[in-house]
Amino acid sequence: MSLPKVLCFHLILMLSAFTGAANGYYNSRWAKCIFSSSDLSDMVFVDNYIFNKDVYIQFNSTVGEYVGYTAHGVYNADLWNKNPSQLQQERAEVDRYCKPNAEIYYSAILNKAVPPKVKLSSGTQAGGRHPAVLMCSAYDFYPKRIKVSWMRDGKVVTSDVTSTEELADGDWYYQIHSHLEYTPKSGEKISCAVDHAGLTKPIIIDWDPSLPESERNKIAIGASGLVLGIIIAAAGLIYYKKKSSGRILVPT
Ligand SMILES: *[C@@H]1O[C@H](CO)[C@@H](O)[C@H](O)[C@H]1NC(C)=O
Numbered sequence: 001m002s003l004p005k006v007l008c009f010h011l012i013l014m015l016s017a018f019t020g021a022a023n024g025y026y027n028s029r030w031a032k033c034i035f036s037s038s039d040l041s042d043m044v045f046v047d048n049y050i051f052n053k054d055v056y057i058q059f060n061s062t063v064g065e066y067v068g069y070t071a072h073g074v075y076n077a078d079l080w081n082k083n084p085s086q087l088q089q090e091r092a093e094v095d096r097y098c099k100p101n102a103e104i105y106y107s108a109i110l111n112k113a114v115p116p117k118v119k120l121s122s123g124t125q126a127g128g129r130h131p132a133v134l135m136c137s138a139y140d141f142y143p144k145r146i147k148v149s150w151m152r153d154g155k156v157v158t159s160d161v162t163s164t165e166e167l168a169d170g171d172w173y174y175q176i177h178s179h180l181e182y183t184p185k186s187g188e189k190i191s192c193a194v195d196h197a198g199l200t201k202p203i204i205i206d207w208d209p210s211l212p213e214s215e216r217n218k219i220a221i222g223a224s225g226l227v228l229g230i231i232i233a234a235a236g237l238i239y240y241k242k243k244s245s246g247r248i249l250v251p252t
Helices: 071-081 084-091 093-110 213-248
Strands: 007-018 025-035 044-051 054-060 066-068 117-122 132-141 146-152 155-157 161-163 174-182 190-196 203-206
Touching (some): 084 093, 117 190, 117 203, 132 146, 132 190, 146 174
Antiparallel strands (some): 025 044, 054 066, 117 132, 190 203
């Protein structure tokens, strides 16, 4: 599976509100673990100290020490950076907090990917630039991240493609619908490709422009009726001709 997983989880360590005005002031501290590789090698720990919406001190494990962003922040960051045990504790958070929790997330959620069910159908057209539209739908997949793409004779098509968002079904599963507007050409091959974390390789469905079975049945029934009608009409005509010609042949 090729899609990268960009993840981040938060720990809100403290959220205190002390009201001096009607709306209050909010001092908060958010710790984030940010990573995108499943071996957790790119894990970054970021610890933010925030007053209202402004970060005034940040510890970023890539930087390795506190950085202040206001006069008060700079003053305190400086003090904290001079405290080896406090700094040591922050630097250890990647291994103590982030990685063990990320492993739990992987085993409990991320590795439980459910691949999509994919359906390709022709849709109805609401006055677009092209006479035909195809709809590629992916259902019941988890997690949300998915890639739906179109190919025309093996080449990726990006123009005249519209897609819904990944729509939450409300039961952890998602669905998505991608539309391709096109002008049919004979002999061309249109395909929809879906890639997802639950798949080892993308699902590719080729559009079969022949009519669906129910339509074929209707046409077959109609055609049989027509043939039957022609036979009966022909038989009637022959019968009538024979009778009338028999009469005409007898001169008076
Ligand atoms: C952490 O620091 C690195 C290196 O300066 C930077 O690339 C990265 O964007 C920082 N992360 C955050 C969340 O600020």
